[in-house]
Every structure is written in C-alpha cells, then in structure tokens.
Ligand code: NAD
Ligand code: UDP
C-alpha cells in the first residue's frame with residue numbers, strides 16, 4: 487500500500503496530521519530532525535503497524551517511496567526560525583528541492599505548508615491570495631518569509647516543468663494542544679503565563695491583530711486540499727475572526743480564570759500590524775471553513791497545558 491510522507495511530522499501540526507492520516511487507514515512515514523518537534527508528540531503512534539518514524543533532515547536528499555507528501559518541515563515560531571536563520575532558509579529552499587525531487591521520481595502529490603507570512607506586513611486587508619505581499623527582504627523575519635516565498639515558487643516550477651501535482655496552502659496563525667509551551671508564540675506564552683499567575687507579555691501596544699484557527703479545523707483543510715484536483719492553490723487556510731492581542735489576552739484570562747496583570751514589552755522588528763485571511767477560495771473550492779470558536783479552542787488548549795504541568799510536577 488502506498489505511503490504518505492509527513493515532513494515535520496513530529497511538530498505541532500505534523501503530529502495532528504499523522505493522527506488523522508492513521509485514523510483514515512493510511513500508511514504514514516513521519517520524518518523529522520527534532521529541531522522544534524518532539525518524540526512526545528508522536529509517542530502514542532509508536533508501534534502502530536502503519537506508522538513509521540524517520541529521523542532525517544530534509545536539507546539532505548531523501549530516498550523512499552511515497553504517493554503523497556505533506557511538506558511541513560520548517561520551524562514556525564519567530565523565536566525558533568530566527569535561532570539559525572541560514573538553516574531556516576536552507577530548509578525552505580534546499581529542503582524543498584529535495585522534497586520536490588522525491589515527488590518527481592515517485593510521481594507523488596505534494597501539499598506544501600506555506601504561510602500568511604508571505605504577505606509580510608500587509609497593505610491589503612483582509613489578505614486575498616492574489617496579493618503579492620509586503621515583505622522586508624533584509625529583516626529578521628526574512629529567513630522565514632522569503633524562504634517560504636521561494637518554496638512556493640519552486641513548487642510551481644516543478645509543477646510546470648515536471649508535472650508534479652502541487653497543493654499550496656497559506657496557513658494563518660494556528661494553535662492547539664502540542665504547541666511547544668516554550669516556543670514563544672503568543673497563545674502558548676499567554677496561556678502558560680496565565681496558568682503560572684505571571685503577567686501576560688504584550689508586545690507593543692497590543693493593538694496588532696491576528697486571526698487564530700484551531701488545529702483540528704486546519705487539518706480538515708489540509709485533507710480537503712490534498713483530496714481535490716481542481717486547484718494547485720495557493721489557498722488561504724485560517725480563521726477569518728480577527729482579534730487584537732489585547733482581546734486575545736482578555737480571552738485567555740477568562741478561560742484560565744486568572745487575574746494575571748498585563749506587562750508591556752517592545753514590539754519585535756517588522757512585526758505585522760494586522761493579519762486576517764480572506765477565505766472565499768477555501769469556502770468555494772474546498773467547502774471549508776473553521777468550526778471551532780476561539781473560546782472553545784482555548785479551553786482545549788488550556789486543558790492540554792494543565793495536563794503537561796501536572797506531568798512535570800508529578
Ligand atoms: P513546529 O515547529 O511545531 O513543526 C515543524 C516541524 O518541522 C518540527 O517537528 C521540526 O523539528 C521539523 N523540522 C524543522 N526543520 C526541519 C528539517 N530541516 N528537516 C526535518 N524536519 C524539520 O511548527 P508547526 O506550527 O507545526 O508548523 C508546521 C508547518 O506549518 C511549518 O512549515 C510552518 O511554517 C507552517 N505554518 C504553521 C503555522 C502555525 O500557525 N502553526 C502558520 C503558518 C505556517
Ligand atoms: N532527490 C531526493 N530524493 C529523490 C529524488 C531526488 O532527495 O528520490 C533530490 C536530489 O538529491 C536532487 C533534488 O532532489 O538534488 C532535486 O531532484 P531533481 O531530480 O529535480 O534534480 P536533479 O537530480 O536533476 O538535479
């Protein structure tokens with residue numbers, strides 16, 4: 487039976503995707519270099535007859551057989567991707583070429599995890615797929631943004647030159663259980679700060695916006711995108727409900743039932759001021775839209791971090 491390869495499969499999104507693919511009866515090869523992912527995320531799948539774990543770095547060639555590839559390998563949190571910017575660029579460029587070379591040889595379909603970051607600090611709001619973006623090519627985020635832009639370009643070039651079937655999804659901020667509590671992203675920071683009774687760190691004045699999608703909704707979107715043959719994308723996948731970071735802090739404090747204070751810190755360089763997906767294409771072409779509200783998603787995520795804290799103190 488043909489296998490599905492998930493690069494970055496031990497990460498936050500990748501591990502949820504592996505779960506869903508196993509539930510669907512697929513043979514799954516999970517490939518990861520464990521830079522930001524962890525064995526704990528996929529521990530429950532170890533020993534499953536249709537699950538295989540491979541420690542590998544996609545910057546190096548990969549020879550195996552697969553009929554579908556989900557290319558998720560790349561650190562996603564700004565703290566993680568700026569830790570070694572050259573490695574981040576190599577992962578999205580050299581790594582992407584290896585994934586596409588593999589797909590070309592195996593005649594496999596590739597779903598590539600792109601990002602709303604290709605729009606940079608957007609001048610068009612909400613962001614439509616036709617918008618070319620506003621990215622600083624020299625700033626601290628460029629290793630990620632520009633890497634992901636080249637990855638999209640490579641996908642389309644392999645599609646045109648070698649007929650590799652491509653599906654590009656541009657993912658907007660997604661959260662849920664298994665986000666590394668120390669990865670520096672806003673939802674993991676706020677929840678863990680609130681649970682410890684520490685102040686919530688608001689960068690800048692907190693009026694910048696993001697749109698937060700719960701992980702289960704996003705994985706539904708991945709599967710629908712892979713299944714269909716109508717479009718290569720890019721297609722935006724995200725929740726069109728936009729919140730400021732102050733509103734998010736308020737929502738987290740309510741769900742955790744915490745009276746933590748807010749603490750203001752400097753806004754990171756090139757931090758996008760606003761971000762919200764236009765998901766008309768996903769609605770029309772994939773019949774997809776998020777189902778989980780922020781409150782519901784936060785409640786599940788808080789429960790996950792509470793369990794994690796209990797395990798750590800046990
Ligand atoms: P994550 O950091 O939890 O997962 C990334 C995984 O890729 C990790 O397991 C990491 O160890 C692995 N990895 C990194 N470099 C690798 C390499 N060179 N070779 C092999 N494995 C490597 O992040 P995530 O949130 O699960 O993101 C998954 C993908 O989705 C990333 O490509 C990210 O850019 C994209 N994305 C995520 C979001 C989000 O909000 N979560 C938003 C936009 C795009
Ligand atoms: N590649 C790989 N696995 C494969 C096939 C190719 O990792 O199963 C790598 C190979 O190392 C090459 C890259 O993918 O560097 C691009 O492959 P392609 O066939 O497009 O390029 P070429 O080998 O012709 O340079």
Ligand code: UDP
Nearest residue numbers: 564670671672673675687688689694731757
């Ligand atoms: N942010 C914040 N406090 C934190 C972490 C992040 O106010 O402790 C802000 C950050 O400046 C950005 C937003 O929250 O405006 C989302 O940040 P995140 O790193 O989660 O994702 P990204 O910037 O990649 O969208």
